[in-house]
Amino acid sequence: MTLATFPASEPKPSWTRYFSFNTDAKVIGIQYIVLAFFFFLIGGLLAMIIRGELITPEADLVDRTVYNGIYTMHGTIMLFLFIFPVLNGLNNLLIPTMIGAPDMAFPRLNAVAFWLVPIFGTLLIASFFVPGGPAYSGWWSYPPVSVQNPLGHLVNGQGMWLTAVALSGVSSIMGAVNFVTTIIRMRAPGMTWFRMPVFCWTALAAQSLQLIGLPALTGGAIMLLFDLVAGTTFYDPSGGGDPVLYQHFFWFYSHPAVYVIILPVFGIFSELFPVYARKPLFGYVYVSLASFIIVGLGLIVWVHHFFTSGVPQWMRNLFMVNTMLISVPTGVKVFAWLGTLWRGKIRLTTPMLFCLGGLFNFVFAGITGVMLATVPVDIHVSNTYFVVGHFHYVIYGAAVMGIFAAIYHWFPKFIGRMPYEGLGKLHFLLTFIGANLNFLPMHPLGLMGMPRRVSSYDPEFAFWNVLASLGAFLLGVSIIPFLLNMISSWIRGPKSTHNPWNAIGLEWLLPSPPAEDNFGEHVPVVISKPYGYGLGKPLVEHQAEIEQALTAAELQESSR
Amino acid sequence: MTTAYPTPTEPKEHTAEHEKHNLTGFIIFLCSESVIFLAFFSGYALLKTSALDWLPAGVDGLEWQMPLINSVVLVSSSGTIYLAERAKARGSIWGFRGFWLLTMALGSYFLYGQAVEWSGLEFGFTSGTFGGTFYLLTGFHGLHVATGVGLMTLMLIKSFIPGNYDGGEQGVEATSLFWHFVDVIWIILFLLIYVWQRS
Known part of the structure; x- marks a missing residue:
């Protein structure tokens, strides 16, 4: 009996680890998600104020300038402090366990990337309390509105906004380098590319987009910061600059950012529909590859955000066609999900x-x-x-x-x-x-x-x-x-048992919750494709023994 | 009774694998970093081609002789860093240190030359988009050169810690990659700023 390898005999880790510089991806994942929901409540409160103001035609709840700050901060908080952190939390929990890795490739970098979030989050929230209030130029911060600094203070809402967004970029790049390296190099033996769960495919696609797109926004934001504080004229026509240039930089990242958000959600759909319809994912290979077609097309559609900003007609036509093309790989995915649900045993x-x-x-x-x-x-x-x-x-x-x-x-x-x-x-x-x-x-x-x-x-x-x-x-x-x-x-x-939903995947062959190093030295060898629902083929070598041992450990635990 | 994970897999070279992660991660980072330069370069090209008066009043172009000497220095430092790596592969630690130090010297000379050029210019950061983009591009690149020299200093110190030499190896490879990257960026930058003067 070597059941002692299970964490049932390990001392229960202290809850204080969630407030420390912990390098375990599972701790960091939960830290990300809990913090993200804290900011979600703040962003949500701002949304309630916006809708409270708009319930009557008159501007009677808040001052007009305050309103500008509120919708700007609502968008910024929801994107940079809620949705990106919550997705990074899921990436941290799911990528290592799904591919059978003990942790991320760079655990310390991972922790640094997380702890930047409360830092720039605090910075952003603090901008409510500086003279002049928070940034009020909308979440996209177009010049010339965003280069106004009427009070002339060095510390102003717009400057703090730009600093926070730049720090968020640094954190996201650190995360993206980590996720991509982990997926490329740390998969379990036997897990070839086309045996990888779709969530990992979509995470790889989304994080590649971060790596390609985000530096453009960072570059554009640095130039905006110089225009705001150093007196350059990159976006100021009176000094030879061009405000539309900023819109290019901004949307070159911020359009793909929508795919950074939605691609992992496509991954979640692709993971969950097979579990609850008890059928293999329809068209697994096409669903996986469609993510990368979306990445390629997603990078060449950004101008559709400013058709009205004086772009030439040929550019409008080109970007209209590119944008419409995206519905093809997306349609492939929707079709695959419907195919998965079709005549399934839906729970x-x-x-x-x-x-x-x-x-x-x-x-x-x-x-x-x-x-x-x-x-x-x-x-x-x-x-x-x-x-x-x-x-x-x-x-x-x-x-x-x-x-x-x-x-x-x-x-x-x-x-x-x-x-x-x-x-x-x-x-x-x-x-x-x-x-x-x-x-x-x-x-x-x-x-x-x-x-x-x-x-x-x-x-x-x-x-x-x-x-x-x-x-x-x-x-x-x-x-x-x-x-x-x-x-x-x-x-x-x-x-919970180790597999309450009766799902197939490496993460469900771990005890709940998993040990700190997941499988440790005993990473199972993957022998078949994912989502083998109803096919009766084991996912890994010795699957029956592993499940037996997990169940035995759970019984032992509950009888104590 | 069979147990959970009875098959002991062969003990893996954990450290060796982790080293490979480092290099993979660094290459991914460099790819991402090149996009920020791409953004600055395309912004520069767009502002320059659409400008009515590109040069500020009283400025008639950039002097190119000294930057050319600087370019030759930086490009040849890519050669010396290669020689340093070759010496290390042969097992000649002192050959490595010599060429490594020479690379650092060439990099530092480049930074010195850049500083001399900056101090002799009659336009500043706020002299329109011409001045703004010039200082932004050369400054951001110079920051990378300085980072490269800093990384090389770190690797040189690491080579003196007994027994740590193997650990520093991947760092040496990454630093060298970074240095070639900085070099290629400079060649594009030189062509864009100094060679392409008449629009």
Whole structure:
């Protein structure tokens, strides 16, 4: 009996490790996710203020300049302090366990990348309290608005915003180098490229995009910072500069950034649909490769964000066609997921509900995305609520719902306890209804011509705005069952077995929660493709023995 | 009864594998770093081709003789760092240190030459987009040269720690790669700024 190798006999690690410079990827993953949700609450509160202001046509809740700061910070916090950190958290938890690595390739770099997040997060939040308030030029910070410094202070909201975004870039690059190196070099024996789980494929694609795109934004932001504080004129026409140059730099990264967010969510869909439909993933190879076609195309569509900024007609046509082409590899994926669900034994668990809801919202967002790519439509709805609606369908409707699915699905693995299904389903229902009630009315508003980033509007827009605000408040409420569920099941939820969902994957051959070095020296040898549901083929050598030993250890644990 | 993980896999060379990670990671980082230069270069080209008056009043172009000497110095330092690596491969630690030190000297001379050039210029960082891009590009590149010299100093010190020589090896390879990278960037920069003067 060598069952003693299981962590059942190890001392329980102290909770204080979550507040220390720990280099274990699983600790860092949880640190990322918990911190991200802390900032999510702040960003969400700002969203509640925005929708509270917009429930009436008059600007009566906050001052107009304060409103500018609030929507700027809402976007910045949600992207740089919520969604990127939460995805990096999932990457940290899932990549090493899915490929059978003991940790990330560079554990210390990993910890540094994480601890930069609270630093620039604090910097960004602190900008609320400096004279002049936070940055107010929108999350994209276009010059000339973003190079104004009316008070003349060296420490100003816009400068702090730029510093925080630059630090976020440094952190993301550190993370990306780490994730890509880990996936390339640390896969388990026998795990060839085409035996790798799709989540790892999409993480590899997304992190490659970070590596290619992010330096362009950093370069552009450095030049903006010099324009703001050193008096250069890179973006100032009076000194020979060009404000549209900044828009190129910004969108060269920030369009691919949307794929950095949505690609791992495609990975989550591809992991979860087979588990809860009990069928192999349809078209595994095509789903994997489509991610890289999306990477290639995603890098050559950025100009569609500023068709109205005086770009030549040939450029508009070119970028319109490129943008539309993206719907082909994306369509391949949607088709593959539908093929996976087709005649499957579907189990409507909380993670599955979130996946199905996310897929529904994503298809809707895809349709409005093709509309927006079309130059005449785009010019008509540019800078209106149509764009806001489309974007929030992608990011909240699809990406955040996919992230919730992943959290419910892998929570038992990394915490060792089961989340409550009832609260989870309530959370899903409130999120799905809230998101659609919030973001659907934005489309008619945009088509009617309501501009974004205004705190007062014509009374004819009132009806749809009231609906949207009610949806937003519902979304605000929806987070309560989620937090309750997470906290209570973490403290006293029922103990989870090593594989509560009956899923196939290396991470499910580890005890819940896994030991610090995952498989340690005993990495199983992968002998077949992933997602072999219903095929009866083992994933790894000695699979039956490994599972037997895990179950025996769990019985031993529960009898103590 | 069979146990969980009974098959002991052969003990792996953990350190050797980790070293390879370091080099892979560094190459990935360099690819990413090249994009920031690409962004600056394309910004420079766009601003230059669309400018009405590229040169500020009173400035009629850049002197190219001294930067050319500087370029020759930097390009030849790529050769000396290669010779240093060759000496190390032959097992001649002192040959390695000699050529390594020579590379550092050439790199430092380049930085000195850059500083002399900067101090003799009659335009500044805020002299329109011409001045802005000139100091941004040369300054950002110079920062990389200084980083390279710093890395080389570190590797040189590491070579004197007894028994640590093997550990420093991947660092030497990475530093050398970084130095060739800085060199290639300079050649593009020289062509863009000094050779392409008339638009």
